[in-house]
Amino acid sequence: MVRFPEEYDDCEQIIAPDGSYDTEAANALELETNELQELYGSMVQARALEKRGLTLQRQGKFHFWMECRGLEAAHVGVAAGLGDRDWMNTEWRQYGAHIQRGRPLEDILLFWLRGYEEWESDTIDEMESYERRMPHIVAVGTQVPQTVGLMWGRKLQGYDEVGLVGVGDGGASKGDFHAGLNFAGVLELPVVFVVFNNQWAISTPVERQTAAETYADRAIGYGFEGTLVDGNDVLAMYRATKRAVERARSGEPMLLEALTYRRGAHSSSDADDYRDDSDREAWRDRDPIERYEAFLLDQGIFDPDDFEAIREAADRRAKEAAERALDIAAEQSPTEVFDEVFANPPTYIDEQREALLELVSEHGEEAFRW
Amino acid sequence: MVRFPEEYDDCEQIIAPDGSYDTEAANALELETNELQELYGSMVQARALEKRGLTLQRQGKFHFWMECRGLEAAHVGVAAGLGDRDWMNTEWRQYGAHIQRGRPLEDILLFWLRGYEEWESDTIDEMESYERRMPHIVAVGTQVPQTVGLMWGRKLQGYDEVGLVGVGDGGASKGDFHAGLNFAGVLELPVVFVVFNNQWAISTPVERQTAAETYADRAIGYGFEGTLVDGNDVLAMYRATKRAVERARSGEPMLLEALTYRRGAHSSSDADDYRDDSDREAWRDRDPIERYEAFLLDQGIFDPDDFEAIREAADRRAKEAAERALDIAAEQSPTEVFDEVFANPPTYIDEQREALLELVSEHGEEAFRW
Amino acid sequence: MAAESLTLVEAVAEAIHDEMALDESVILLGEDVGRSGGVFRATEGVYDAFGPERVIDTPLSETGIAGAAIGLAASGIRPIAEIQFSGFTYAGLEQLYTRAARLNARSRGQFSCQMVLRAPFGGGVRAPDLHGESMEAIFVHHPGFKVVVPSTPHDAKGLLTASIRDPDPVIFLEPKKIYRAFREEVPEESYAIPIGEAAVRREGSDVSIFTWGSMTRPTLSAAEAVAEDGIDAEVVDLRTLSPMDRETIVESFKKTGRAVVVHEAPRTGGLAGEITALLQEEALFYQKAPIERVTGWDAVYPLYDLEDFQLPNAARIEDAIKAVLDE
Amino acid sequence: MAAESLTLVEAVAEAIHDEMALDESVILLGEDVGRSGGVFRATEGVYDAFGPERVIDTPLSETGIAGAAIGLAASGIRPIAEIQFSGFTYAGLEQLYTRAARLNARSRGQFSCQMVLRAPFGGGVRAPDLHGESMEAIFVHHPGFKVVVPSTPHDAKGLLTASIRDPDPVIFLEPKKIYRAFREEVPEESYAIPIGEAAVRREGSDVSIFTWGSMTRPTLSAAEAVAEDGIDAEVVDLRTLSPMDRETIVESFKKTGRAVVVHEAPRTGGLAGEITALLQEEALFYQKAPIERVTGWDAVYPLYDLEDFQLPNAARIEDAIKAVLDE
Ligand SMILES: Cc1ncc(C[n+]2csc(CCOP(=O)(O)OP(=O)(O)O)c2C)c(N)n1
Ligand SMILES: Cc1ncc(C[n+]2csc(CCOP(=O)(O)OP(=O)(O)O)c2C)c(N)n1
Ligand SMILES: [Mg+2]
Numbered sequence A, B: 001m002v003r004f005p006e007e008y009d010d011c012e013q014i015i016a017p018d019g020s021y022d023t024e025a026a027n028a029l030e031l032e033t034n035e036l037q038e039l040y041g042s043m044v045q046a047r048a049l050e051k052r053g054l055t056l057q058r059q060g061k062f063h064f065w066m067e068c069r070g071l072e073a074a075h076v077g078v079a080a081g082l083g084d085r086d087w088m089n090t091e092w093r094q095y096g097a098h099i100q101r102g103r104p105l106e107d108i109l110l111f112w113l114r115g116y117e118e119w120e121s122d123t124i125d126e127m128e129s130y131e132r133r134m135p136h137i138v139a140v141g142t143q144v145p146q147t148v149g150l151m152w153g154r155k156l157q158g159y160d161e162v163g164l165v166g167v168g169d170g171g172a173s174k175g176d177f178h179a180g181l182n183f184a185g186v187l188e189l190p191v192v193f194v195v196f197n198n199q200w201a202i203s204t205p206v207e208r209q210t211a212a213e214t215y216a217d218r219a220i221g222y223g224f225e226g227t228l229v230d231g232n233d234v235l236a237m238y239r240a241t242k243r244a245v246e247r248a249r250s251g252e253p254m255l256l257e258a259l260t261y262r263r264g265a266h267s268s269s270d271a272d273d274y275r276d277d278s279d280r281e282a283w284r285d286r287d288p289i290e291r292y293e294a295f296l297l298d299q300g301i302f303d304p305d306d307f308e309a310i311r312e313a314a315d316r317r318a319k320e321a322a323e324r325a326l327d328i329a330a331e332q333s334p335t336e337v338f339d340e341v342f343a344n345p346p347t348y349i350d351e352q353r354e355a356l357l358e359l360v361s362e363h364g365e366e367a368f369r370w
Numbered sequence C, D: 001m002a003a004e005s006l007t008l009v010e011a012v013a014e015a016i017h018d019e020m021a022l023d024e025s026v027i028l029l030g031e032d033v034g035r036s037g038g039v040f041r042a043t044e045g046v047y048d049a050f051g052p053e054r055v056i057d058t059p060l061s062e063t064g065i066a067g068a069a070i071g072l073a074a075s076g077i078r079p080i081a082e083i084q085f086s087g088f089t090y091a092g093l094e095q096l097y098t099r100a101a102r103l104n105a106r107s108r109g110q111f112s113c114q115m116v117l118r119a120p121f122g123g124g125v126r127a128p129d130l131h132g133e134s135m136e137a138i139f140v141h142h143p144g145f146k147v148v149v150p151s152t153p154h155d156a157k158g159l160l161t162a163s164i165r166d167p168d169p170v171i172f173l174e175p176k177k178i179y180r181a182f183r184e185e186v187p188e189e190s191y192a193i194p195i196g197e198a199a200v201r202r203e204g205s206d207v208s209i210f211t212w213g214s215m216t217r218p219t220l221s222a223a224e225a226v227a228e229d230g231i232d233a234e235v236v237d238l239r240t241l242s243p244m245d246r247e248t249i250v251e252s253f254k255k256t257g258r259a260v261v262v263h264e265a266p267r268t269g270g271l272a273g274e275i276t277a278l279l280q281e282e283a284l285f286y287q288k289a290p291i292e293r294v295t296g297w298d299a300v301y302p303l304y305d306l307e308d309f310q311l312p313n314a315a316r317i318e319d320a321i322k323a324v325l326d327e
């Protein structure tokens, strides 16, 4: 019961799976050549990063890693549709979205090595666009009302910023999803909600998540608009996001559903033995990168050699970034356990830090390794 | 920004506020005279019970009481639409629904005096229809997924029963609402969801709960149908519920929105100083009991003297029931604190019960009264 | 300093009002906090003073309220979120545990979670289910929260002021039983009482009684009552439950060697255990008798009139004092 | 009795399988429990054996799972609900606290809430945030729940069987660190180990160590290690945390007069406090030294490699044993 964009009358698309495209719609985007190139670069970089992460996980250097194969257009497209001062809170596997916003690769990787994140800029005002995010959540769905609160706060402070929040087809089943969309509708907040419907939540297929035909249909229940987009078409994703962002800036939230398919496993812990290969293949034929390559070739923006060179550079950058990240992560000290538990910590935190240090110096780090 | 059924093209109605009615639709209900009379009796009894509860609360005999004035048609209508073996989980103020199902008045009142409920029948099989409910919840919205689980379980056991669950315009903002409707859609369970949209959640008006035009619009997001009904028209509520129950019995859940208005205060603790009298008056003119009286008169089912007699009998029954309930509640013993905390209690519960008994006998009950 | 005579709930409203006047990044959100001033009138007048932009009646969703407050805090706003009764916080716990308590750690200090979650708590108003919950222990156990419980109007104002200014998420539990039980002179000016400092309400040398919130008053009554039998009880009102004022607790016990802990929450797993463990770790060799716990029973909170038998009262506290003195 | 050699996670699967075979009102629901057999394969083979009617992959909503399980229990079904990791239980807490724990009391026994909520719990698998939570204390504190934590394959099977048969809501926490750490002979037949009974894993006369779950193994190692120094430690695996086996705990302490409590959960407000309070109430005059707590630090659970420094280990337990013997 896998779903395809073609089955829906109203699913937005610019480039078809076979690479043919709606020229008028493509031109209307008014994207410069370098911008079109950048979208490609981000998708390729995301895929290269995924591959690198998987390798490192198999080598035992990463404990855990999540896959994004086939989802790159949806991730890159939403990020491209945002303005520089806008905010983006995604879930874990949306590497492409961060790459498109300029986030250093090692920074993305460090989250997987340490579980926490760091920012360069001290204050929000100084933040680069890729820094305009909250740390990743792990309890799926919890980011939804949080993003609503974030944009509510930015609006109260007089900033003209929009927030985009991503959630999965699984996460959209949570109560937080409901609360977040409902608050945004009532409070007229500048938030774009994106359901990345990749049709699986670990081993649970989308028809076990919802009996609705689309997630976009949920928007009317919150008093705003929803739209269904071919999540493997980077241009359609870009256009829909841009439109939604504009609308949100005027106080009308919007819901996008990116219909796509998770071709990879859920994560490095997932045996991925619960679904039909035929579905995966059908979606393999709708690969977002290949489809976009056809467009770029036809438009004369790149030739096949360019693709090759870009892929190689992306692999290289992923490899180098991983090395840097591993170096940085290697410097963890046991007492980081206590870092920033509080902004204004009680004294017993210091006492416990001392106690741990003493134990480590007495017994050696090895005694702590299970 | 109060809402009225007339503002919606698709709001179901049989009897108009002025008492005129759609004869064809009324006849199509195929209700017997005694059934039509019973609907009236239940509404009047609910209103009489409310009045009695308010009086007793003011006299200090009840600590807390909730008002139902103007909501009787919605409450009685949904109960009338259920079959005898069906289940009904409502929130607190839905007296009329319980009365229509035959629940003894003192049993309704005892919940307010003791906070817990008791059943006559030992097993579900022996239960009268009014007993086919779970105990009242207090955390609004939590009843929604619980009812879904209940009906899932009944279905698994091979019973052909439907469950109706009521929730307020406020409660529908909770994550439980979302989870419950979503589960029912996916699992194709025999549940009818009713949003009693009385336009207020304590002091919060419906436009602060949702930006959607109707709650019925939410159904599509769960893959089933929703419908908007004039909640002050008992016949329209009956018809919509009956249809929904039939549909649910075949595995399709349904969402009803009963559009009505809470004319009374939220509860005995509510100063009710946050809204316009004009709204209340506009809805006073749409009183569900008076509207139905016009219908009954026109149909020759009752004459004005009958109304008077029924009201008096209802007042008397409410008064007598309250006396019985107060008598029963007066028999509380301190050690009830420990009753049924566990079905299979650990021994320390007994030890604590003993300790309390000893303390009470040592210091006297008075020492415990704050 | 000019002073006025306030109830605890009035002091809460005043602290909110003053901080909102002082710092325009402070806002108030919750169910019915606005026009109606809250079901306990704890935010009375705040809406009129600051308007609908800064005093917001939200949809009925504690998940939404907690989640939005976290986002607001991350944005640079200082939200005060009201949960109508502490028993309704449960629906917000996922947001609070998985994010509010961790935002600072997981962003290495980039986004602190400066928010206050206020809720009327504890029993004593003869109300329906979930209106009498005492759930301080579940917050104290999770690293990252601060937990504050005032027991007087003066403290309520000063502690709430400090909580609003504190950079960490503060769970501010207001003992509803004493919202209007008495008045106290409270400075008109704004002032902060430091989080983490207990108050010795009565000095004594024979036994230390540790308590907080609405239990402080029956504890003081019990202390006065046993004074007639020549027992000199010290009453320590913890005021902050996370972080606890370990020093004051331990010092008092070293002086007396005997202790009673009084709380409304159920006995098993309640904070009396934590305090006992602390005392016997830090001061076992001063201990002269078992530490008594006077707590709510391990019962599903009984309702209406029955709650009288659930809540510790002066008689039970007196018994406990005498018991520890007897050993 | 025929026996087989099982890991703890296999024993869990077997108990589920056997109870489902025995009683057709037992069903299994949760995220990914069906075709995939659960992220830890704790329900492997159950779907194949009992099919999609009785083994249900639910939408991703812990509120929904908990809420549906409560309704199922009320209907006469005996649901086993899996929460994928105990840290995701938070979203279900409102349902659990406000209803599961109260259904029996508020219906005066008409609707018991016979359900099991299973979740892999505790640290040790070097996973992301919320995958290492130890939250037993917040359930133990709320009257109405039973809380069970097995530490061996044999107990896992017998305790889960008893939990499924128990009429009260049981929170069954499975120490994921030892899901596959070792095998043990387990009877093939179905058997129940009574809820509420601790197991003395090692008898000793010098000091009592109270622990549960995955901490039992490092505790036993520490006990063996100190034996070489002539210290004879008794190790009590509580197995059930609510209700606790107070008798066994107190008896052991009366014998030894010294105690260490070991748990993964953060120190402040953890169950070590409860156990300490119990001991000093019931057996203060047997006590020879302060009771030591060896627990997780009061830190936001550290991730990946860093968790090694959070979890108590044999070295820390040994230190604590020596410390209490030194006094
Ligand atoms: C509240 C919560 N429950 C369960 C999990 C475990 N879990 C992690 S990812 C996942 C599936 C998420 O599916 P979806 O939302 O569709 O996102 P996707 O993985 O497809 O990107 C689950 C169940 C979690 N992280 N949070
Ligand atoms: C989870 C939860 N939050 C808050 C409350 C306090 N409360 C009781 S009734 C109520 C308003 C409910 O409004 P609505 O759902 O519209 O039902 P109505 O009172 O109109 O029948 C509130 C906020 C509660 N009971 N449960
Ligand atoms: Mg998905």
Ligand SMILES: [Mg+2]
Pocket (backbone or CB within 6 Å): B168, B169, B170, B196, B197, B198, B199, B200, B201, B202, B262
């Ligand atoms: Mg309402």
